[in-house]
Amino acid sequence: MEERDWRKTKLSLERPYKDDQGERIPVLLDITPDGERVFESPENPTKLLGENLRRIFFERGVDFFERQDSLPSGVAQSLEAADQPSEDEENALDPAKTVxxxxxxxxxxxxxxxxxxxxxxxxxxxxxxxxxLLSSAPLRHPSAASSLPPLALTATVATKPPPIPSVEVFNAQLALGGKDEALRKAANVFKQAAANLEKSRQSSENYWADALKIRKANWGLVPAPLPLGAPTGKGADKTSKDFFVSFGLEEFPKKSGCPYGNVRC
CATH class of the missing domain: 1.20.5 (Single alpha-helices involved in coiled-coils or other helix-helix interfaces)
Known part of the structure; x- marks a missing residue:
């Protein structure tokens, strides 16, 4: 059975470095705001080889290649020295003689x-x-009494220039506007407080007027107990500030233990 054509397709995982025409694909480094593309400049192999050789001589020494050529002979000598007595091994391990x-x-x-x-x-x-310090000349000490030439310092009277009328008017308007706004805010605060006081006064008058009407209609009024948290110690004001309305039914039994014979609400 023949193998299918698509199975013969091979994809290389290597990064492509040539286009379809065989030209080298440049490496894109940056794109300027004008849309111009900046590519990596191609490296000269001769120059790169020269830099690598220069690095070898600079880092490994001038005799690097000579020492590399002598490595096989050195390995053979080390194998032969393995059979020598322990004194040679001690000399080889001596830090002073180690290269x-x-x-x-x-x-x-x-x-x-x-x-x-x-x-x-x-x-x-x-x-x-x-x-x-050696080249600097010695400092000269100033004379004790330094004399100034006559009329060296004079005084003149400078008058303040008059303000610009438009700027002065603007500053006055700004100050008056700020004061007017502050006064309006204070007036609004007092107005709201007066309205709240009037509202509470009217509600209090209506409350006690309704209480008098209830009492006039022969309803029973009972003092309300003190609110929770009110002081009850010696010398504290225990006067009731409110009242309850007591009412009852004709068929209500009187053996319920209520001192008034009715139910309080």
Missing amino acids: LTSEELLSLRMECIPRLFIALGEMTEARDLLSL
Whole structure:
């Protein structure tokens, strides 16, 4: 059975670097506000190789390739030295005779160079300070009595310029407007308080007028007990401020224990 064509299709997971015409796809870095696209400049392989070689010589040393060529012989010598007595092993493990590797030399250099730069900066500042102190001339002390030339200081009378009429009128209107607004707010507060007092006075008059009408109609009035939380100690005012209306039914039994023979509400 032949394999189907779509099964032969292969998709590469590698990032595409060429278009359909075989041209290199540039890497887009940014798009300016004008709509212009900024692409990554192509790298020169020769220049990149030169920079890599320069880094190798700078970080690993000038004799890096010579030491790389001598590695196989060094490995063979180390295998032969494994059969030697323990004294050679002790000499090989001696820190004084151990040769530092390129990585150790690089880490040591990266650790020492910042400290050397700090020391160089401090010494430069100290040198500049000493040169400044040595080159500066001694200060001359001012004379005790300094004499001023005659008529060096004069006094003149300056008059305040008159205010601008429009600005003065605007400031007066602003002040009067603020005072008028404050007075109106205070008047509204007093007006509302007076209305509340009048309303409470009328309700109180109507309340006691209704009480007199109830009493005139021969309804029983009973003093109301003091409200909850009212002072009941010695010397406290225990006068009742309200009353209850007592009423009863003709068929109501009198053995209910009520002192008035009726029901209070």
